[in-house]
Amino acid sequence: MVEQLSFIFFNESLIFYNLTNYNIQESSSAILVSSSHPYPIQVNIALAVIGTFTSLLTISGNVLVLVSFFVDRQIRQPTNYFIFSLAISDFLIGCISMPFLTLGIYKNQWVLGSFLCDIWLSLDYTVCLASIYTVLLITVDRFCSVKIPAKYRNWRTKKRIIFLVLLTWFVPALIFFISTMGYPLYSKKSNLSLSDLQCDVQWNKNAYFNLG
Incomplete structure (x- = not known):
């Protein structure tokens, strides 16, 4: 009887672990999808x-x-x-x-x-x-x-x-x-942002450069 109860509890624990692991994977996938595709x-x-x-x-x-x-x-x-x-x-x-x-x-x-x-x-x-x-x-x-x-x-x-x-x-x-191509060499900032991989010119952020 004890062995049967232990077997049942073991199976329930295994099922709970699988469900928990599945939910974590699903949540991670959702985060990846939402970060790469905000819409x-x-x-x-x-x-x-x-x-x-x-x-x-x-x-x-x-x-x-x-x-x-x-x-x-x-x-x-x-x-x-x-x-x-x-x-x-x-x-x-x-x-x-x-x-x-x-x-x-x-x-x-x-x-x-x-x-x-x-x-x-x-x-x-x-x-x-x-x-x-x-x-x-x-x-x-x-x-x-x-x-x-x-x-x-x-x-x-x-x-x-x-x-x-x-x-x-x-x-x-x-x-x-x-x-x-020249302004990134001067400002030491790439046109490609390494944090979010956005491609945009850097000189438009410099007021003096834009006035020139």
Whole structure:
């Protein structure tokens, strides 16, 4: 009788231990899931789908513009070089900025290492500012075409337009590649946070650097 009771208590203890161990493992898994994905998995999937769809839509739309520019010679007017530059910048945003941003949002961290973090930040800021500068040039071009059409038509040569387009790319690339890759060497702080693996520029936290 005593041996039977001991056997029963042993089995109950074993069952309790297994249940406790299972609950601990389940709790640990829940903590890991919640730390790596702060949002419900449905939200992460929805964000990934929306980001992927937007990226593909951006790429395909600007590819059509670029193909039209190369195929139809009548489109290659000096003023349309601004449109061509804008299509390139937006195409690169769809290829570079959006996919890696979507991946970072889905994973809730940067998983591609410090070097690619620096490259991505430099390219991302460069193409975005180049896009903004190009829109500004298009606005000025339209304004001058309306207000001083004859004088502006004589000034607007192909070489000058190409020079302006190259300038809208050179200035952002010079600013952001030097600042994004150079500032961590100066501040001794990486763009990739080792604590939470977030990829973000460090120079935006320095007020004096931003004013400069």
